[in-house]
Amino acid sequence: MNQIMKFQSQLLNWYDLHGRKNLPWQVDDSYLVWISEIMLQQTQVLKVIDYFNAFISEFPNMKLLAQADINDVLALWSGLGYYNRARNIHKTAQICVQEHNAILPLDLKKLMALPGIGQTTAGAILSLASNLPFAILDGNVKRVMSRVYRVGEIKLSEYTNKLWQLAEQNISKQRPKNYNQALMDLGSLVCVRSKPRCHECPLNTLCQAYQVNETELYPPKKTKTKQIAVTLHALLVIKDEKILLRKRGETGIWAGLWFLPEFIGKKSSNLLHSIKHVLSHRILTINVYKNKELVDKIQDCHWVALSDLKKFAHPSALVKIINAVDLKY
Numbered sequence: 001m002n003q004i005m006k007f008q009s010q011l012l013n014w015y016d017l018h019g020r021k022n023l024p025w026q027v028d029d030s031y032l033v034w035i036s037e038i039m040l041q042q043t044q045v046l047k048v049i050d051y052f053n054a055f056i057s058e059f060p061n062m063k064l065l066a067q068a069d070i071n072d073v074l075a076l077w078s079g080l081g082y083y084n085r086a087r088n089i090h091k092t093a094q095i096c097v098q099e100h101n102a103i104l105p106l107d108l109k110k111l112m113a114l115p116g117i118g119q120t121t122a123g124a125i126l127s128l129a130s131n132l133p134f135a136i137l138d139g140n141v142k143r144v145m146s147r148v149y150r151v152g153e154i155k156l157s158e159y160t161n162k163l164w165q166l167a168e169q170n171i172s173k174q175r176p177k178n179y180n181q182a183l184m185d186l187g188s189l190v191c192v193r194s195k196p197r198c199h200e201c202p203l204n205t206l207c208q209a210y211q212v213n214e215t216e217l218y219p220p221k222k223t224k225t226k227q228i229a230v231t232l233h234a235l236l237v238i239k240d241e242k243i244l245l246r247k248r249g250e251t252g253i254w255a256g257l258w259f260l261p262e263f264i265g266k267k268s269s270n271l272l273h274s275i276k277h278v279l280s281h282r283i284l285t286i287n288v289y290k291n292k293e294l295v296d297k298i299q300d301c302h303w304v305a306l307s308d309l310k311k312f313a314h315p316s317a318l319v320k321i322i323n324a325v326d327l328k329y
């Protein structure tokens with residue numbers, strides 16, 4: 001048996017015993033696989049499950065999603081972050097209805113031409129929903145491949161190309177669906193970022209980094225994205241179980257989401273609370289005030305019943321603030 005066959009069979013044997021098989025999107029349905037794959041970008045499986053179930057119960061198919069108001073789509077995304085993912089899902093659904101009979105095309109290039117679908121998502125849709133032999137290269141797969149084959153310390157584009165080459169060379173033609181799921185599961189359950197559980201790994205006899213005791217050197221560390229510190233000043237006004245919110249503009253942080261009305265602030269004795277909130281490129285300090293006299297000067301606000309908040313797309317920072325302050329001030 002050659003090395004690639006060993007890789008496949010050891011991985012698939014492990015999957016049969018230990019892999020995930022009961023996730024709600026593990027069905028032969030490209031719509032469900034697509035929604036889950038987009039949600040799983042930058043987000044852990046456990047967090048995604050509830051969001052996925054709520055989303056699918058509201059939009060069970062492509063046509064209903066395409067017809068939906070984008071605000072309703074964003075509302076179901078509230079708290080998941082990276083809201084462009086939801087906008088792209090909505091645009092893609094509309095394109096599929098107009099151009100592909102309301103289904104995702106069964107073709108790598110056509111899939112990759114749709115908003116928000118890159119090669120990994122396209123490969124996942126084709127392999128997980130239709131058992132076609134297309135590779136994927138998400139963060140978990142990259143980590144496993146870079147350790148097994150000791151791929152590191154080269155330019156980023158070469159590094160990614162090399163990993164794609166390995167991912168494509170190793171894919172099982174017989175069981176691509178299980179093979180890709182197995183690699184993702186191995187990366188998230190065994191070959192974890194720090195302290196990988198190599199002694200229980202099905203690939204440890206093949207893993208070059210493990211053999212030379214260098215697992216911590218792979219994958220190579222990324223240069224950290226510089227996070228810029230930003231301070232926001234916001235008003236918290238609550239009356240009769242309703243909160244005053246304003247829809248943010250179409251660009252910038254939390255574009256198009258509902259948040260507290262903001263103002264250009266100066267230090268104020270009316271400061272209620274200050275919270276830190278970290279985004280991928282920003283470290284926000286949000287100062288929350290109770291200057292009710294400013295309310296009249298702020299345009300375009302809307303009273304929202306606290307019990308209706310989930311119908312209005314909002315960032316998780318809003319819930320953090322509501323939970324942190326005494327609403328009866």
Ligand code: SF4
Nearest residue numbers: 191198201204207210
């Ligand atoms: S042996 Fe260790 S480092 Fe190598 S793939 Fe398995 S868990 Fe990852």
